[in-house]
Amino acid sequence: MKILRNRLSSALLVLLGASFITFTLARVIPSDPALAYIGPKATAAEAAKLRITLGLDQPIPVQYFKYLIETFQGNWGYSLSTKQPILQEIADRLPATLELIFFAISFAVIFGVALGVYAAKYRGKFQDSLIRIFAIIGVSMPAFWLGLLLQMLFAGRLTWFPATGQFDIELKYDHPITRVTGFPLFDSIITGNYHATFNGLHHMILPALTLSAYSFGLLSRMARANLLEVLSQDYVKVARAYGLSERLIFFKLALRNALPPIVTVTGLSAAYLITGTFFVEQVYNWPGIGSFAVNSLLSIDYPAIMGITLVAAIGYLVTNFIVDLIQSKLDPRVWMK
Amino acid sequence: MSTVLKVSNLEVDFIAAGTVINTPLRGINLEISSGQTLGIVGETGCGKTLTATSIMGLLPSSAIQRGSIEFAEHGLVNAADMADIRGSEITMIFQNPQSAFNPIFTIGTQLHMVAVRRQIARNKIEQLLHARLRSVGLNDVKRVMNSYPHELSGGMLQRCMIAMALISTPKLLIADEPTTALDATIGHQVLGLIRSLQQSEGFAMLFISHDVSAVAKVSDVMAVVYAGRVVESGPTQDVMNNPQHPYTKGLLGAIPSAKKPRGELTAITGNVPSSLKALTGCSFAKRCTSADAQCLGEPPIIQIKEQVIACWKVAP
């Protein structure tokens, strides 16, 4: 538990630092933040007045401290482009993004690990090299491009899947999703609104596949490499020497031993997906944080960008933390390190 | 006194892309009778461990094995038969206990898996394991069973290894450098333990070590291996007291002992040839002080009393 406390405190430190970097970027780099707020039309006098009301006249550390307190109190300011409270904007959009990430990661883990194991089992055979090629293609694929291609092919030409959005628009009127947890797809399941569920899944496939490409590549390579690593260990020889069946050794022992690093990589790629959603949601017009982030970036919506960055950093931390927790369950040695 | 294991001119080739790249075993002949200990001694890379591996039938797919192995009442056995014998009638102790146990399972779990594999009745397993652990001198059984490998010392782990080896009351125990990874005193204790267990359990043992003194301590019969061949074998006492083969002499010369005055330690110059492909004649010739042209031919097998030596330079 002590270790846990240490981790939490260090996490907090990192978060502070992260928020500081964002803050500095937002406050220092642009010529005049006040201008950003009232626009080029502002007279010098107006700008000066605003600078004081915004506290821009104080030294950066003071401003930062204020910003921290405000942020902590849940006052994240208003988006310049939508005029809505940032926190609310993010809260409204987060579920869609998390559902997308969840499915992407699931695809990546299921297919990635499965193929990686398969490749390890047939090491050196052609299945192996085939999978290796798949994997490296996965990690080399620009998500935005893959998204466009899939959209053009499977939505545009073949019309197998919808091209955009998380649900059909009619759904709002035919089979409205009753809000329980705020996660639309999940809610549709627990409220037994299966029409909505299927529709959601139908919409989910293309974006999730696009998003998962990179993680898939990463995971299948990792799974293969680690499995081979494990299989070359003494304790596997011992297991053989004691007549344990190959199935048992491969699927129970080796796989179990290869799991911890795979979990780590899963966490890593989950973090990668946080920024991945920016591009995928952009292409598929997904109603999540990602598209909001891109819009905020392009319109230089300071408060929004700072809010999003903070949330992303938190997401990153949380992922790592979860990974560590799982790790400690999987590998008795973790807490030693 | 019945023969437990008989290995006759065991040869192993390693194949890569269809061609032989190495022949590390070039005709090993061994015989162990029940309750007896055969010690195999030789420098690292002589093929000691490989001999054990091929007896266990655990050679990698890239290896081809020739020669015959007879085991107890099974008679001639091939790798396939070994799959059933391995782990029950023949068990093995390994060099490095730290890496020999799976780091993410408790000792208990790992012993348990082996026990289950041996079709021991579930309700009996627990007590059997406890008994075994006690017999190897681990009395805090509960703790040991519930600890992970990294939580135990090398000595304790090696004891656990031995306990694991004895779960199935084997006919033959192969001990591959069981003490090398341990520090001297622990090593001694472990050796002692093995010895006493052997008396009580009555299994035969194939004891592999590069350390002649260790071999001398535990084995009744010993075989000196060089470059994939047994160059000299016989009752431990005889071999130790009057070694015939130059290599054996060299080995013995390298051990300090009370008999020899200080500074008489001799060493064998040169190293074991790394690849034994297409090596003819006496493989020790290159390093042998008394070697000559004759030594390029296959050396004759000379028998002196119970000692068997493969050398041109030994007079019968």
Place this chain on the structure above:
Amino acid sequence: MKTLVRPFICSEGGKPMSLKSRFSSPKIRLIAITTSALLAIAGFTVPNAAQAASVFKVATSAAVTTWDPIQSFSTEAFYMTNIYEPLLWKNPDGVSPEYAPALATSWSASKDGKTWTFKLRAGATFHDGSPVTSAAVKASFESSKKVGGAGFIWDALKTVDTPSDDTVVLNLSYAAPMDLIASSTYGAYIVNPKALDAVAKDAKYFESGKDGGSGPYTISSYKAGSSVVLTAYSKHWAASKPAYSTIDISIVSDGITAQQMMTSGQVDWATNIPLTSMTSFKRNNKYSVIKYKSPFNYVGYFNTLRAPLNNPKVRQALSMALNYREITAVGGQGYATQSRGPVPAGIYPYDAAIPQYQMARTKAKALLASAGVKDLTIKITYASENSAEARFVPLIKDAFEAIGVKAEVQGILFNQQWAAAKKDPANAQDLFIVKYWPTYSDAGVDNLWSLFHSSAKPFFNLSYWKNTTYDKLVDDAIELSGSDKAAAQKLYSQAMMILYNEAPGLYLYDEAQVSVVPKKFDIPKYNINYPFSAFFAGVKLSS
């Protein structure tokens, strides 16, 4: 690729806007946001017997920069014209009468054109059920003049009298076409006084999607940046109810995404189809592609403060360098025509007699030589969010290089290039590409004045060009247009000739409005007077 802009939090304070500084920033935002793809439809075909309550699904790029009908000066007009009503609607050209009654049923002007009297519609109510009274009109116009984004349109308005609940009298300081002004897309809505009080207390009152209008639709849900749902107002005065009681609008900034949504049936109608897709829609018999005149017009300002651009010869040379055919083709994708000066065709005071520059590069080179110009480099900026500009600006670069003038192109957010042009004229960009249109259908009082009339504190006349004859002509014309349009037209035409000869800017092309209409639906015609608006009350299944 995107149509995104950073809005300002603009505080005009209490100071009344003079003619000289009359634009409030959202107008800039508006220019910034509109891309060639942005489209709207307006019209007045009265829907026949309402069908059963049903949903009409729309995709548009029209962002909501504010829900405040007084501040509104941007693309939210797309929704506003369904939620709010002015006194009058101006009919599309060629439709008579010129005006259609909205909240006023009859109106008249005094001889001198300085007093206007409007009779209000009986039985018109705001969405909270309270009646639309002359008090509401007074309150709306006054707050619009005071703090409104388009408040300048009330420049002539002195006082508002309310002799009775259903009568409004507007007293002007000089003659102005109040019927035209009262039908403006911006600043002329009649707003529920309760809402006006609320917003006075809390500036963000409207922004969550509240409305204080009297129009056929009311906002039933608003997800910032993603969707707006309008539902029909049951007590609206119109004799017939809208065919569609619910209008579900998805805000989609990408034209191609909107197109995809329409062709895949996600939405019934998309208003921002990329021009580049029109050819394939023409081939598709499920849709009809209709082309309308629009008030949109592409202009480039030369920075006339800087040598050698202060020399008209050089400006003429550069104007002659352009290949107008190609620019029009690439920018308008076959839906544009080379413009005659800054006044778009179909908008007063357009004059078909005004000449156009044609490509004449040898002549251009000669002009440059005679002006003694060599190794000149021109810095061009354009609004990166405008896909048409992104398409054709490289052609301008090519053209200049063809006559030996280097060019650096920079695509930045409109606000940024606008700021760059204003901050320090001496170091501003040399050429500033802009998409412009009149705030209400008078390009004399707007385009000609705003773009090229000199002023102490330049706002949109960022060529910094100063020509006293021109200034006088335009000022006189504006004063005159209230009473004698024809006379004003003459002055305007002279002014436009000066613009042609002096070439303070590049006059590129007038953009047509292209709408792709699913044949399944009967959608009101585009109304050039409400360039960003769609009038959903008129939408119905085609018979």
Place this chain on the structure above:
Amino acid sequence: MKFLFKDKLTSMASTLLILFIFLAIFGPLVAPYPKEGRGKANVDNSFIGPGWKHLLGTDELGRDLLSRIIFGARPALLIALAVVGFAAVIGTLLGLIAGYRGGWIDSLIMRVSELFLSFPPLLLSLVAVTFLGPGLVNALIALIISWWPWYARLIRVEASIVKSKPYVEISAAMGVPDRVIILRHILRNVTTPLIVQIAADLGTVILAAGSLAFIGLGAQPPAADWGLMVAQGRNLIFDQWWISTFSGMAIFLAVLAFNILGDALRDHFDPRISRQ
């Protein structure tokens, strides 16, 4: 260099990379329509599909797409080199100082780099370039900002390992000046992991730069930049599919080549890592 052709896949990648490098250098000479590659419009040819005259078709300004893509090779490779180069230099310097000096400098440098690494990949770059203002150079800076810490970390670990090696300690004891030790022993020992890391990163940087350009924060028109060209083709993806498709293909192939070679290099220099 033999390992660069050790198997089919690797040799394919090597060939591809050589091709890209060749195009980056001699592009203007080999491009079928060099003028158009440079950006000269030819409006009457706009939107011609792939065919014999224009192998990959033409864009909205009638420019030959193949030529555009060929001209895009140079900036793409240059960005990759510049970003990785600068990041490596900065990172190596700080890493060496941290690893060799240890103490508070070490912990300071490491804390700072941890801060930079506490953002999801690329996010920091996106934010930075937004505030710096879109553009190729700013994108470059933004990418360096979020890349150097990886090198700092890597080098620091290696440096501290080498530092504790007896021969280094001895020469330090014998009063050999730090800079000499750093140059002679430590720097030499860190080159291998450095090379491996750089090789692995080049592809990733091209990908990142492409992503920035795609959402409009990277290179600006009329530059011939692959990511930008994908974005410009986006509105045309259904009718003039070839523009985005082939531009993106260029990015994909370049990244693929770099990644495969990165693996090969790693296997070659350090088989140990490659197993993990």
